[in-house]
Amino acid sequence: MRKKKVTLQDIADKVGISSASVSMILASKSLNRFSDETINAVYTVSREMGYESKHAKRDRKIVVIVCPSVINPYFASIIQGMEQEAKVRGLETVLFTTYWDIDKEKRVCEFAKEPSVGGVIFAMIPQQPELVRELNKTVPVVAVGDKQNDVGLDTVDVNNFNAGTLVANHLLSLGHRKIAYLSTSLNSEHSARVRRFEGLKVAIKQFGPPARLSLYTAEVSSLTELNTLDIEHQTGYALAKRCMKETPDVTAMVAINDMVAYGVIDAIKESGFSIPDDYSVCGFDNIYPSSFAGVGLTTVEHYILQGGKSAVRLLCEKMERQQPRTLEQGAVTRVEYQNRLVVRTSTGIPPVK
Template sequence: MKKIKPTTSDVALLAGVSQSAVSMILNHPTHPRFSPETVKRVLEAAKELGYEPRSRIIRQSGRFHTKTLLILCPVISNPYYSSLVQAAEQEAEKEGFFTVVCNTYRSAQREQKILSEFQGGTICGVVFASIPQSRELVEKINQEIPVVVIGDRNTSIAVDTVEIDSILSGKLTAEHLLSLGHRYAAFLSTTLNEQNAVRVNRLEGFQQAFQKAGGQVHIFSQEVTSEDDLQNLMIEHSIGFSLAQQAMREPTITALVAVNDMVAYGVVSAVKEAGFSIPEDYSVCGFDNIFPSQYAGISLTTVEHCILEKGRNAVQILAERISAKQDLPVSIKRLEYRPRLIVRNSTGAPRTG
């Protein structure tokens, strides 16, 4: 008779825990949700029954048995991420893959939970649409299945990456405003911390150029929690609006630079509601060049970050590694795009008087 292989249900019954707990522990034994005692019971039960996680079987066999890619992004409501994900999905379909898209809302716990749920042979690759919160975990997963991160050249992570130079993006925006004659600018941003390195790097590049020219940068930022991202689809617009109101109280400021185009739209709304004109009273800039920024009613000066190209390239890199049956990475690929300033009607010479 053919020997029946043990299942996660068998391990769960012997260990006295749920089946989902078994899956999470076997694929991530250091999962913070479980006590050392629980982890020990599950591992001992699996050993006693001779159960082997499917992810390990797949890795040992040197091939992938699924055609599903997991795409993780912070918030799909931002056109930057929705465009990037759509480009990745289009490329995945060309390569014969299915895709599953999950929002992390920039929560490390949510990110870890999603990754735990999808480990175990259910996916053959992962695309991060932004720099992951759980870097060590992501680097560990990359030892079993291919991972590609769409990130920043100034923030290192030991997996394949498709990058943009955010410090250069900030410098390009600053140099443009300085060339127009601006010397006092406001930088308006959602949360600025090490978990949001792209934003910090944009600010750094902007400040470097302004300080070199003898200009002054006022920084206005507001904390955004994961719950804020989840509950409020308009959070970036709202914060741009609120921060612009604060910035306009400083009479020397003539340029308002938003950390991304979505925040910039809130800035534009606040400036117009206050009765001012763009760019006659205030110049406004953003970053990303999402598709609404080209519309005549917005015409936002921004920085091109090659959204569609990055989404396609991320999937191409995964497909190459999967087709090569390369279980363990032997090298790290870094594909970098150069940011490019797109000048539109939202910037001009500073007001006089």
């Protein structure tokens, strides 16, 4: 006996929505009208029931994910969100890590022109936006980027400037007036790091004297990042040691991210000081180890898992529209998640120095 063909109405009845809504979700159209739960339910039920649509039969099924590193749980969380969303949509993914190597990014862009590739997602702002915009003429591209950095691509934005101001205002409200910012390479190729610093700097300047911001940076090459497993921890450790020696009146250290902050914490404790009694420490990203009882890091939540999912949804909309072409002025789609300060035990009132 021939098996009954599964219809959109069958899926709609199972999920509890209209067949028109099911059709829109499976076609990745107007997804902002539906909740994550509804979208996931439609894809799960359609897969379980064996439904096949013209959208499921598209030739290009592979999504290329590009990220600088998988060591930092920040990028691991973004990738996990992308993988989760790709799975419910029946998409295969291929992961490339560049370690901030420009030549590697070029090679990835060349690979992305293969006929089997349906789209590309950068888990960071591309280092060569012109090259990626050229790729976007033939292959749909989405990036997870910085709100203040307009690269002419569809992006899921993180407002890094706002994140910096959140941390600065928190420390200032506690009474800190001598604050240090500790970062890996700080240049135009790493706009998120620069924007966080600018957010801190502007907030502290607006507060006025005697508030002061010191800057400590360390240049890290792509080769070093590739060959050194704990490079961010090492960087935070070394910069904190330097900061304590050169600016002993500093009472709070802000690390470029949580991984660097862990190195800062170890350096402070190894030097015989306590947190937050002697020094307050902040990070950015709210990666999962920051909530551990032995860490308790005050940090900024960017909702990176959800951002990874949104990047795949945005890419799918472009793939379904078959719209990789150069976008007209004003036609770039930008999705933003609001930052949230997560206050834990690593920050407190400053000591008298």
